[in-house]
Amino acid sequence: MDTAIKTEKLVKHFGKGDTLVEVINDATFEIKKGELVALIAPSGAGKTTLLMMIGCVLTPTSGKIWLGNELVYDNKWLTKEQRKIRREKIGFIFQAHYLIPFLNVLENVILIPELNGVGEAKAKEKALELLDYFGIKDKADSMPANLSGGQNQRVAIARALANNPEIILADEPTAALDSKRSVDVVKMLKKIALEQNTAVIMVTHDEAMVPLCDRVLTIKDKKVYNLAIDEYKNRAIV
Amino acid sequence: MINLAYKDIKHSLGKFVATSMGVGMLLGIVLIMIGVYRGMVIDAQVLIDDINPDLWIVQEDTLGPFAQSSRVHTDLRDTLKVLDGIDKTAALTFEGFQIDVNGKAVKVYAVGYDPLGEMSAINPKRLIKGRAILKEHYEVVATDKIGLKLNETIRLGRDEYRVVGITHGTVSSGGDPLIYLSLKDAQKLQFLYSNFRVRNDRLRGIKSRANDLVNCVVAKAKKGFNLEVLAKEIAKYRHKSVYTQEQERIILTKNLIKMASKQIGMFTVILIVVSTIIIGLIIYTMTLEKIKEISIMKLLGVPNSSIIKMIVQETLVMGILAFFFGLLFSHLIYDKFPKRVVLQNHDAAALFAIVVAASLIASLIGIKRVISANPAEAIGG
Numbered sequence: 001m002d003t004a005i006k007t008e009k010l011v012k013h014f015g016k017g018d019t020l021v022e023v024i025n026d027a028t029f030e031i032k033k034g035e036l037v038a039l040i041a042p043s044g045a046g047k048t049t050l051l052m053m054i055g056c057v058l059t060p061t062s063g064k065i066w067l068g069n070e071l072v073y074d075n076k077w078l079t080k081e082q083r084k085i086r087r088e089k090i091g092f093i094f095q096a097h098y099l100i101p102f103l104n105v106l107e108n109v110i111l112i113p114e115l116n117g118v119g120e121a122k123a124k125e126k127a128l129e130l131l132d133y134f135g136i137k138d139k140a141d142s143m144p145a146n147l148s149g150g151q152n153q154r155v156a157i158a159r160a161l162a163n164n165p166e167i168i169l170a171d172e173p174t175a176a177l178d179s180k181r182s183v184d185v186v187k188m189l190k191k192i193a194l195e196q197n198t199a200v201i202m203v204t205h206d207e208a209m210v211p212l213c214d215r216v217l218t219i220k221d222k223k224v225y226n227l228a229i230d231e232y233k234n235r236a237i238v
Numbered sequence: 239m240i241n242l243a244y245k246d247i248k249h250s251l252g253k254f255v256a257t258s259m260g261v262g263m264l265l266g267i268v269l270i271m272i273g274v275y276r277g278m279v280i281d282a283q284v285l286i287d288d289i290n291p292d293l294w295i296v297q298e299d300t301l302g303p304f305a306q307s308s309r310v311h312t313d314l315r316d317t318l319k320v321l322d323g324i325d326k327t328a329a330l331t332f333e334g335f336q337i338d339v340n341g342k343a344v345k346v347y348a349v350g351y352d353p354l355g356e357m358s359a360i361n362p363k364r365l366i367k368g369r370a371i372l373k374e375h376y377e378v379v380a381t382d383k384i385g386l387k388l389n390e391t392i393r394l395g396r397d398e399y400r401v402v403g404i405t406h407g408t409v410s411s412g413g414d415p416l417i418y419l420s421l422k423d424a425q426k427l428q429f430l431y432s433n434f435r436v437r438n439d440r441l442r443g444i445k446s447r448a449n450d451l452v453n454c455v456v457a458k459a460k461k462g463f464n465l466e467v468l469a470k471e472i473a474k475y476r477h478k479s480v481y482t483q484e485q486e487r488i489i490l491t492k493n494l495i496k497m498a499s500k501q502i503g504m505f506t507v508i509l510i511v512v513s514t515i516i517i518g519l520i521i522y523t524m525t526l527e528k529i530k531e532i533s534i535m536k537l538l539g540v541p542n543s544s545i546i547k548m549i550v551q552e553t554l555v556m557g558i559l560a561f562f563f564g565l566l567f568s569h570l571i572y573d574k575f576p577k578r579v580v581l582q583n584h585d586a587a588a589l590f591a592i593v594v595a596a597s598l599i600a601s602l603i604g605i606k607r608v609i610s611a612n613p614a615e616a617i618g619g
């Protein structure tokens with residue numbers, strides 16, 4: 001299987017001198033295309049930090065990051081346009097839906113594909129397909145304010161998929177959902193990973209989700225471990 | 239491509255339109271003030287255009303008869319008349335009065351001219367009711383704005399005058415409505431001293447005769463004579479200051495334009511700065527209100543250029559909307575002002591250009607905030 005994400009000796013420190021916060025001292029791991037990976041660690045361990053570095057949002061202190069075959073970070077960003085990488089390669093999902101309140105559902109979903117140069121008609125077609133898949137096609141013209149939390153979260157997931165990303169980074173996507181809906185979302189992410197050959201990293205605090213995933217990333221003593229499900233269970237951490 | 243500005247404006251339309259209307263009122267006031275200035279410049283020339291002489295002969299070394307007080311002898315009219323190159327002459331008086339109209343004090347400007355003379359101060363085109371003055375005494379022609387009716391009588395000095403004619407649109411260079419009197423009446427009102435003063439002067443051997451003086455003499459030249467040369471000759475031999483009609487026009491408008499344009503320019507600048515600040519602050523708060531969404535957009539990969547375009551477009555739309563509200567506002571209220579307000583398209587066009595430029599400046603603080611928004615901070619935790 002092809003590599004989707006690879007990191008080598010990734011380090012992230014915040015601040016300097018007295019205010020120095022060492023969050024991650026060594027992240028060296030590899031995630032393959034089609035894998036759904038759970039990122040589980042205690043609060044403050046650096047899960048979001050790690051995700052944001054992989055997502056080219058946060059600049060690491062040192063180390064290397066590959067996205068697909070492309071080395072994007074080698075002690076410095078190798079491209080000036082991290083935002084272009086983000087909108088072309090990555091789909092983001094968060095705990096809150098973070099939809100743009102002045103755009104309707106359909107416009108929220110086609111925003112990034114259109115910026116990527118996909119024509120309006122094509123972007124709309126794909127967006128409606130996704131909304132249909134999530135059972136909210138009839139809400140395409142609604143404003144986010146008029147949808148329920150669960151509906152909005154599904155729109156947010158549709159938005160993350162709309163640009164056919166190679167990587168999906170999901171930061172606690174199920175935290176706001178009940179357990180049944182949580183399982184649905186994770187199963188869906190799993191399905192997407194398989195069908196679209198997309199790598200998905202999903203931050204979660206919910207151990208019950210682990211069996212649904214392919215592997216587990218965890219952070220202990222500022223070091224990142226990439227474990228198989230069995231390995232993770234046997235370690236009995238957290 | 240989705241137009242973010244359009245979507246955002248639609249989303250907060252009420253607030254957007256309300257702000258535009260508020261700023262629009264300020265811009266409307268700017269237009270009115272410019273209109274007042276235009277009106278002043280036009281007013282300043284009404285009277286001299288109605289009299290329409292070629293030459294103004296006034297007291298030596300003065301800028302009379304309007305910008306500075308001037309007195310010349312009435313008989314100058316007759317001595318000038320016989321000069322080579324002079325066709326017609328007239329002696330005129332000008333004086334500000336306060337008269338009582340139905341119990342209200344009204345400031346007017348009185349023009350005295352000889353109803354039997356060669357040149358009339360009344361432009362027949364402006365006479366809308368009645369007639370010009372025919373008798374040498376106790377007749378008055380008044381501007382409609384004063385509120386006098388035909389055949390009404392008013393008191394000036396010690397005498398009653400009958401309104402025999404009504405004019406429209408006649409004002410002094412300062413914008414006060416005009417009344418016209420016969421030269422003799424006007425001289426009496428302006429130059430005849432109080433009884434006490436007359437007695438006092440008599441005892442000192444000074445003879446005061448009201449009919450001796452006027453404020454200026456005007457003249458029409460014969461065809462083919464150079465006005466400048468005529469003016470120079472009269473000035474030299476009669477010891478008077480002489481201005482051509484165009485020079486008089488410049489005396490009336492140059493200072494006025496200088497002063498008034500400075501004054502109105504100051505107000506205009508202040509109001510435009512205030513409008514810019516208001517638009518800037520509103521756009522800034524609107525930007526702050528959606529800074530979270532903007533950070534999310536940045537995180538998702540929306541380029542700064544798209545977001546900045548949204549801010550700039552919103553600011554421009556607000557400015558332009560405000561301008562049109564202002565235009566509407568100014569047209570709704572301009573005729574309610576006591577003095578002449580003249581709204582000109584080219585002034586509106588200039589203001590439009592200024593508003594567009596000001597809007598671009600106003601968008602800057604919003605843009606600065608957009609650029610500094612950190613996508614990593616978009617999502618808490």
Ligand SMILES: Nc1ncnc2c1ncn2[C@@H]1O[C@H](COP(=O)(O)OP(=O)(O)OP(=O)(O)O)[C@@H](O)[C@H]1O
Pocket residue numbers: 014015021023041042043044045046047048049050619
């Ligand atoms: N900009 C920053 N400056 C300084 N310290 C930071 C900054 N961002 C994060 N940190 C610190 O880095 C550590 C990891 O934060 P992070 O948000 O990655 O944790 P997390 O694992 O996502 O926690 P949670 O489960 O609560 O979301 C925390 O101690 C946090 O205080």
Ligand SMILES: [Mg+2]
Pocket residue numbers: 047048049171619
């Ligand atoms: Mg977190």
